[in-house]
Amino acid sequence: MNTLSVDSLKLDSQLCFKLYAASRAVIRAYKPMLDQLGLTYPQYLAMLVLWEWQEAAPEQPTVKALGERLALDSGTLTPLLKRLEQLQLVQRQRSARDEREVHLSLSPTGKALRDQVGPLKARLLCDSGVDLDRLNDLRDGLDHLLGQIKALS
Numbered sequence: 001m002n003t004l005s006v007d008s009l010k011l012d013s014q015l016c017f018k019l020y021a022a023s024r025a026v027i028r029a030y031k032p033m034l035d036q037l038g039l040t041y042p043q044y045l046a047m048l049v050l051w052e053w054q055e056a057a058p059e060q061p062t063v064k065a066l067g068e069r070l071a072l073d074s075g076t077l078t079p080l081l082k083r084l085e086q087l088q089l090v091q092r093q094r095s096a097r098d099e100r101e102v103h104l105s106l107s108p109t110g111k112a113l114r115d116q117v118g119p120l121k122a123r124l125l126c127d128s129g130v131d132l133d134r135l136n137d138l139r140d141g142l143d144h145l146l147g148q149i150k151a152l153s
Contacts, residue, residue, distance in 0.1 A: 029128065033120040037113060038087065042080055045070055050090065050106050051114045060103040063092065089113060 011017055027041050034044055049069050053061045067077045081104070084090040089110035095101035125132065 029124065033124055036120060037116060040080075042070075042072070042076070043084055046077075046080060046084065047089065047110065047113065050104060050110070054106055054111070060093075060105055062095075063102040063104060066104060084110070 007013055030041060030044070034041060037044070039047065046066060049066055050061065063074070063077060063081065066072075066081075067074060070077070072080070081090060081092060085092060087109075088107050091105045091107055093103050093105070095103055125135075
């Protein structure tokens with residue numbers, strides 16, 4: 001029988017706690033930048049995906065696809081998109097082919113907002129003092145971990 005050491009049960013030994021604390025710290029660090037953009041962190045993530053899709057996808061993205069990409073359910077995503085629509089950053093339109101499908105598009109204001117993100121994010125990275133290569137390695141390691149965990153379920 002494999003027993004855990006006492007140290008392995010301490011809070012600071014828990015990977016889940018380190019991920020949780022790091023996530024909260026990163027979101028807190030992003031807050032001043034997001035305040036300048038007038039966005040919350042989840043709204044920012046949605047805009048990142050829509051900007052990415054604007055360049056790559058010939059078809060209009062759907063609310064369902066955005067929810068899947070962000071791992072958000074419709075109860076969370078609907079008010080988020082409603083707020084982005086009120087900010088005149090996105091537009092939602094029901095599909096003429098299938099009323100259940102809602103398409104998303106960026107408004108001109110939403111497209112233009114992207115230009116403000118680059119300089120703000122560059123300043124955030126610079127102010128953090130963390131080496132970009134180290135951040136990239138961490139991101140890649142987290143991608144691997146996420147893939148491994150998803151494979152378990």
